[in-house]
Amino acid sequence: MLSQTKKLQRSAQFSDKWLAGLVVRQQAANGLLFALPIILFFLTLALGRYEIGIADVGRILLSPLSPSLAAGIPETAQQLVLRVRLPRALAALLIGASLGGTGTAFQAIFKNPLVDSNILGVTSGAGFGAALALLLMGRPWQVQLSAFAFGLLAVMLAFFGSRLYKTTPLLVLTLMGILIGSLFGSLTSLLKYVADPLDTLPAITFWLLGSLTSISWQNMTGLVIITMGGALFLWLVRWRLNILSLGDEEAKALGVDPTRMKILIIACATLMTAAAVSVSGVIGWVGLVMPHAGRILVGPDHKRLLPATLSLGASFLLLIDTIARTLLPGEIPLGVLTGLIGVPILIVLLRRNRTGW
Amino acid sequence: MLVLGCSAPTPAEVTTPTAESISPVETEAISTNTPVPTTVPRFTIQADASFQPPLSALYAALYGDEQPVFVDSNADLIAAAVEGETFVPSSTQAVFLPGAALIAATDSADVLDFIAFAVSADGQQVLIEAGALPDVITLTDQAGNTVELAQPVRRVISSHGPTTALIYGVGAQDRLVAASYLGARDPAGAAAMERIDPRFPELAADDLFSQQNFNVEEAALRNPDLITTSARTQWLDVAAELDIPVFLFQAETPDLLKEAMLLAGQIFGPNTTAQAEAWVAYYESVIEAIAEHTAPLSDGERVRVLFTGTEPLRVASGEMYQTSIIELAGGVSVSAELTGYWNDVNLEQIATWNPDVIIVPPYGGASVEAITESPEWQILEAVQAGRVYRMPKLVVPWDTPAPDSVLGIIWMAQLLYPETVELDCAEQARYFYNTFYRYAITDEEVTALCTVQ
Amino acid sequence: MRLEAQQVGYAYIPGQPVLRDVSLQLEAGETLYILGRNGGGKTTLLSCLAGLIRPTAGRVLLDGKDIHSYAPAVRARLIGLIPQMHTPAFAYTVREMVLMGRAPHLGWLGSPSRADYMMADEALEQVGLSELRSRPYTEISGGERQLVLIARGLAQRCNILLMDEPTAHLDLSNQQRVLEMINQLSKQGPSFVISSHAPNDALIYADRVMLLKNGTVMAYGTPQETLTETMLSSAYGIRTEVIYDCENGSSRPRAVVAQRPAVLTPDSLEKPGTLLSEVFKESEHTPQLILVTGLSGAGKTTWCSRLVELAQKRGLKVEGVLSPAVFEDGRKTGIDMVNLQNGERRRLAKLREGGPAELATTQWQFDPTVMAWGDHILRDSSGGDLLIIDELGPLEFLRHQGLTEGLRLIDEQRYKVACVVVRSSLLPTALQRWPQALVISGNCKHRPSESAPALSDQ
Numbered sequence A: 001m002l003s004q005t006k007k008l009q010r011s012a013q014f015s016d017k018w019l020a021g022l023v024v025r026q027q028a029a030n031g032l033l034f035a036l037p038i039i040l041f042f043l044t045l046a047l048g049r050y051e052i053g054i055a056d057v058g059r060i061l062l063s064p065l066s067p068s069l070a071a072g073i074p075e076t077a078q079q080l081v082l083r084v085r086l087p088r089a090l091a092a093l094l095i096g097a098s099l100g101g102t103g104t105a106f107q108a109i110f111k112n113p114l115v116d117s118n119i120l121g122v123t124s125g126a127g128f129g130a131a132l133a134l135l136l137m138g139r140p141w142q143v144q145l146s147a148f149a150f151g152l153l154a155v156m157l158a159f160f161g162s163r164l165y166k167t168t169p170l171l172v173l174t175l176m177g178i179l180i181g182s183l184f185g186s187l188t189s190l191l192k193y194v195a196d197p198l199d200t201l202p203a204i205t206f207w208l209l210g211s212l213t214s215i216s217w218q219n220m221t222g223l224v225i226i227t228m229g230g231a232l233f234l235w236l237v238r239w240r241l242n243i244l245s246l247g248d249e250e251a252k253a254l255g256v257d258p259t260r261m262k263i264l265i266i267a268c269a270t271l272m273t274a275a276a277v278s279v280s281g282v283i284g285w286v287g288l289v290m291p292h293a294g295r296i297l298v299g300p301d302h303k304r305l306l307p308a309t310l311s312l313g314a315s316f317l318l319l320i321d322t323i324a325r326t327l328l329p330g331e332i333p334l335g336v337l338t339g340l341i342g343v344p345i346l347i348v349l350l351r352r353n354r355t356g357w
Numbered sequence B: 001m002l003v004l005g006c007s008a009p010t011p012a013e014v015t016t017p018t019a020e021s022i023s024p025v026e027t028e029a030i031s032t033n034t035p036v037p038t039t040v041p042r043f044t045i046q047a048d049a050s051f052q053p054p055l056s057a058l059y060a061a062l063y064g065d066e067q068p069v070f071v072d073s074n075a076d077l078i079a080a081a082v083e084g085e086t087f088v089p090s091s092t093q094a095v096f097l098p099g100a101a102l103i104a105a106t107d108s109a110d111v112l113d114f115i116a117f118a119v120s121a122d123g124q125q126v127l128i129e130a131g132a133l134p135d136v137i138t139l140t141d142q143a144g145n146t147v148e149l150a151q152p153v154r155r156v157i158s159s160h161g162p163t164t165a166l167i168y169g170v171g172a173q174d175r176l177v178a179a180s181y182l183g184a185r186d187p188a189g190a191a192a193m194e195r196i197d198p199r200f201p202e203l204a205a206d207d208l209f210s211q212q213n214f215n216v217e218e219a220a221l222r223n224p225d226l227i228t229t230s231a232r233t234q235w236l237d238v239a240a241e242l243d244i245p246v247f248l249f250q251a252e253t254p255d256l257l258k259e260a261m262l263l264a265g266q267i268f269g270p271n272t273t274a275q276a277e278a279w280v281a282y283y284e285s286v287i288e289a290i291a292e293h294t295a296p297l298s299d300g301e302r303v304r305v306l307f308t309g310t311e312p313l314r315v316a317s318g319e320m321y322q323t324s325i326i327e328l329a330g331g332v333s334v335s336a337e338l339t340g341y342w343n344d345v346n347l348e349q350i351a352t353w354n355p356d357v358i359i360v361p362p363y364g365g366a367s368v369e370a371i372t373e374s375p376e377w378q379i380l381e382a383v384q385a386g387r388v389y390r391m392p393k394l395v396v397p398w399d400t401p402a403p404d405s406v407l408g409i410i411w412m413a414q415l416l417y418p419e420t421v422e423l424d425c426a427e428q429a430r431y432f433y434n435t436f437y438r439y440a441i442t443d444e445e446v447t448a449l450c451t452v453q
Numbered sequence C: 001m002r003l004e005a006q007q008v009g010y011a012y013i014p015g016q017p018v019l020r021d022v023s024l025q026l027e028a029g030e031t032l033y034i035l036g037r038n039g040g041g042k043t044t045l046l047s048c049l050a051g052l053i054r055p056t057a058g059r060v061l062l063d064g065k066d067i068h069s070y071a072p073a074v075r076a077r078l079i080g081l082i083p084q085m086h087t088p089a090f091a092y093t094v095r096e097m098v099l100m101g102r103a104p105h106l107g108w109l110g111s112p113s114r115a116d117y118m119m120a121d122e123a124l125e126q127v128g129l130s131e132l133r134s135r136p137y138t139e140i141s142g143g144e145r146q147l148v149l150i151a152r153g154l155a156q157r158c159n160i161l162l163m164d165e166p167t168a169h170l171d172l173s174n175q176q177r178v179l180e181m182i183n184q185l186s187k188q189g190p191s192f193v194i195s196s197h198a199p200n201d202a203l204i205y206a207d208r209v210m211l212l213k214n215g216t217v218m219a220y221g222t223p224q225e226t227l228t229e230t231m232l233s234s235a236y237g238i239r240t241e242v243i244y245d246c247e248n249g250s251s252r253p254r255a256v257v258a259q260r261p262a263v264l265t266p267d268s269l270e271k272p273g274t275l276l277s278e279v280f281k282e283s284e285h286t287p288q289l290i291l292v293t294g295l296s297g298a299g300k301t302t303w304c305s306r307l308v309e310l311a312q313k314r315g316l317k318v319e320g321v322l323s324p325a326v327f328e329d330g331r332k333t334g335i336d337m338v339n340l341q342n343g344e345r346r347r348l349a350k351l352r353e354g355g356p357a358e359l360a361t362t363q364w365q366f367d368p369t370v371m372a373w374g375d376h377i378l379r380d381s382s383g384g385d386l387l388i389i390d391e392l393g394p395l396e397f398l399r400h401q402g403l404t405e406g407l408r409l410i411d412e413q414r415y416k417v418a419c420v421v422v423r424s425s426l427l428p429t430a431l432q433r434w435p436q437a438l439v440i441s442g443n444c445k446h447r448p449s450e451s452a453p454a455l456s457d458q
Helices: A001-043 A054-062 A075-109 A121-137 A140-162 A169-194 A201-207 A218-236 A237-244 A248-253 A258-280 A286-298 A302-326 A334-351 B049-063 B109-118 B119-131 B160-169 B187-197 B215-221 B236-238 B253-266 B270-294 B321-328 B347-353 B370-374 B375-379 B404-417 B424-437 B443-450 C042-049 C072-078 C093-107 C116-126 C140-156 C172-187 C201-207 C231-238 C273-281 C300-313 C368-380 C404-409 C422-434
Strands: B044-046 B078-082 B091-096 B100-102 B136-140 B146-150 B157-158 B176-179 B226-230 B246-249 B303-306 B359-360 B388-390 C005-012 C016-026 C031-036 C057-064 C079-082 C160-164 C193-196 C208-213 C216-223 C240-247 C248-260 C288-294 C318-322 C325-328 C331-339 C345-351 C364-366 C388-389 C419-423 C438-441
Touching: A001 A075, A001 A286, A001 A302, A054 A075, A075 A218, A075 A258, A075 A286, A075 A302, A075 B347, A075 B375, A121 A140, A121 A169, A121 A258, A140 A169, A140 A218, A140 A237, A140 A258, A169 A201, A201 A334, A218 A237, A218 A258, A218 A302, A237 A248, A237 A258, A237 C093, A248 A258, A248 C079, A248 C201, A258 C388, A286 A302, A286 A334, A302 A334, A302 B157, A334 C072, A334 C368, B049 B091, B049 B109, B078 B109, B078 C331, B091 B109, B091 B119, B091 B270, B100 B109, B109 B119, B119 C093, B157 B160, B160 B176, B160 B226, B160 B246, B160 B253, B160 B270, B176 B215, B176 B236, B187 C438, B215 B236, B226 B236, B226 B253, B236 B246, B246 B253, B253 B270, B253 B321, B270 B321, B270 B404, B270 B424, B303 B321, B303 B347, B347 B375, B347 C116, B359 B370, B359 B404, B370 B388, B404 B424, B424 B443, C005 C042, C016 C042, C016 C057, C016 C208, C016 C216, C031 C042, C031 C172, C031 C201, C031 C325, C042 C079, C042 C160, C042 C193, C072 C079, C072 C093, C093 C116, C093 C140, C116 C140, C140 C160, C140 C172, C172 C193, C172 C201, C193 C201, C201 C248, C208 C231, C216 C231, C231 C240, C231 C422, C288 C300, C288 C422, C300 C388, C300 C419, C318 C368, C331 C368, C345 C368, C364 C368, C388 C404, C404 C419, C419 C422
Parallel strands: B044 B078, B157 B176, B157 B226, B226 B246, B303 B359, B359 B388, C031 C193, C031 C208, C079 C160, C160 C193, C288 C419, C288 C438, C318 C388, C388 C419
Antiparallel strands: B078 B100, B091 B100, B136 B146, C005 C016, C005 C057, C208 C216, C240 C248, C318 C331, C325 C331, C331 C345, C345 C364
């Protein structure tokens, strides 16, 4: 009897210390993940085809507050940093965070670590919308709007199609998403076939491969609002994702209405993804790989995983975009780089993996 | 009233040859005692003995039993030897045999008809039967294939826009039965093309024949003798099934363009050959004239030019014809380090290149405003100075590898070096379209083309 | 906190209810076991009770109010369901899993607070799994996983916990661990409703038991009342035996054991004290039914004919029909039917030749006239001392054709001793119909003879 008590006490001590250590480690990791995108943001502002020293960049950034700081720096450099690099870096952060966060949310809802935000076809729909607008010689804002609209349309079609068949809702939803995605993919191929190979087709191809060249302060407003709002919502319900990932039955048993939550999360994630894709084109891999990387780093508890993937996604895309615009005189499409760089990173992370997903 | 013995017309002096400006030169008349015909002939012909049999054949084909009347002097129609490069065909003078031209001395309709007949496909046929022209010629196309062409080539399908421009440039448009046109899809271009060639609406067949796409059955319906297209075409195997010769062009550089023109001319007979040679001579003289002024410039003094594409951030690579134009005009293409076709870049890269002048092409929805009205582009000095210009086009854009591009070079040279270059865009445009397209370009059109915005 | 079900019914497909007219009342602190066969409606009932699905008939009341009138989060604070164990998609730690039980107490957009973490830790403490706190849920044993789910239910702080087959897939020690834990916990307050496969567990741990058969309540009461041999046999379709403990003059049931078919030879009839002779002795007072079972060709008919022989030798009146096989070159090519009263024999069945037949199974084509003749015999029979019906098979049980009079005879118990040949696959059906029957394995040491046994002794 006594020895049992002693055993309990000892185990409590041991676990307390260990727990304390764990908490410190966790907080350190949290801090790092929070700071990483911010640090990268400022670093990458100093990189680019046009040489600008980092001290100069700092001065330029502060110059709206006190113009004298930027005296002596060529006007072109200033405009480049403020008008070209700054919005682009910000967009990379937002889009990367969007893709990472929505990938995590979808993996939770579908209980499947192999899906990304395109499971319901939003990216394929957006690709089609953009191709259509490019074919009809639309202006850039029209391309963006069309991509956004068709992205939403694709998800709605997948969603309402799945309501027709009630017995295994999750499976049917996945299936409908894949079907709708394929449908829009085929339609996009059709548009590519019809397009003028000398100018429209390369435009469509480049758009589909993803790039942030056309970012400016004008077309960022919608992106900023939707991404920040959506990310906030996902952050607030992040713990609920744990429960949704157990399945509808258990969720209901725990007092959560899974259908309503899923609809809200899907709507939010779709808006975020559509907004991102309509600005940047199709960027694959981020939504699939970042949640895995996040799980390997902080574990599957969405309370920590979601913020982690927001941060990782933002950092990753920022890094990729900096390479895309700096390495060669011509722009390298983002979709090319995300795979080339993302896959080795994931393989390295997998080797350090603790357990399961 | 001959055009023999003139020196090669320099660009500054070239004007539309009219009857008044041609200086008379003495000829060596063959004195024969030709009997004065009893009836009044349609027109008289002055020709060397070697030319008389083919002329008779032509005459017979046209006028049946009538005999041609040959005289020694004061003829209505003169047949004489010429040198290719110096001869510019027109409605009043044409090369009907290699090195031999027919020149109209009067305005008689019969004479002009005769000249027109002599260089038409039917006339060529007559000359072939008379043994004066070969019935088959063998040429090597620009993809390296040896092609045998039965003469005369009467029915051509041209499924590549620039190639069609070549055919118009050498004056063989009457041989077309269907063609894909460059720069004729927008309403202004289409209207201009129709003015240039009234047959354009029925000839235009872009949906049937293009670089990606060849409707074999429609082609067979038109019964062509020859198909001309670009060497980059994808459907060559299909066309081979029709058993019709296919001639491939690939004119991405100035040298290749000249070669393409000459080949195009040779396909259709001596007159078109002469026109092609005339164009090549013109092209070279233009380049020479510009080089005179720009060659001494050092690299640092040359104007830096950025040639953009259908999007402001899509630029021409160093391997494209547009870069050649810039260089021939004496400028430097900032994007010459890129390779391939159109390249996508970002604004920073353009800022690093720092061009002095930005050129926007006249196709693909590109516009000057897209650049000048965009706040980000203001970081470039060229945009701030307002030096963003649109390459002109009447039908064929002046920056594409087609005969019209000679004007593109002139236009650009005048733009980049207005003080030193003496060629005048308006003057040259008139000359070019009158001569090579046989199109009386209006003053409005010239102004629209040459006024720089 | 009272949970009540009033005539609850549920049909997934309209017109095909899986639950019919189920009523129960769960008192505070009570442990209710729900037993029944697979597919009998247990899981559906639990889902209805937990308020996850809406019954298509009747209603469920929680504390007097319809359970669906509660908001889901409020309801989840009162009643929790632990579904059948399955592997989650992601490897949450044990602590995170237990923490999820706090969900009903948090708002829509809430995350767990320190207090919630403490409650989760407490729950883990209660089930004794504190050391496993940070282990991934997917890496612990089945029993530990079940305990984690119970801890989650505890963290949920609900008064009523429903558990769907908590001991399935668990080894003996884990089963014990889980059930003991539930038992200990129930003493502290919560009520449990447990669906289970194991009547023995119910015997030991349940306060009350509900026995479901085909979606309806067969029995509802204390384990002693409900877990009788008859009830169990009827519910499960097997012969069961309940082992009692005799203490202080009263007997308490201790364990339920499935009974295998008895193996006895017909010759044991001669020996007094054997089961078979006892059966015949009892038949003076109550009708005795023997089901002779076995696979095809095992010797059921042979067993019966041997019994007939011996019975006739003892002077007993034997009635009924026997269906000996007809062999040609060692292969069974036909079935005869023998009237045991007068020995008359007719060809009942031959090998099916393909094409539609009026009265046929997959292998045999029956002569309808002979079948009717057999049926006629049975109708006129009064049972005698020994009634033989060989056999009642798919035609009779499933299609209501063939020897339907035989079915009626047995249903109405118009016999003293009846031996009915029933093939193994139909034994559960037969037992569900006649749970009192004695099951005998009709395997014979005697080789099947080429001709029918001599019946000319009459």
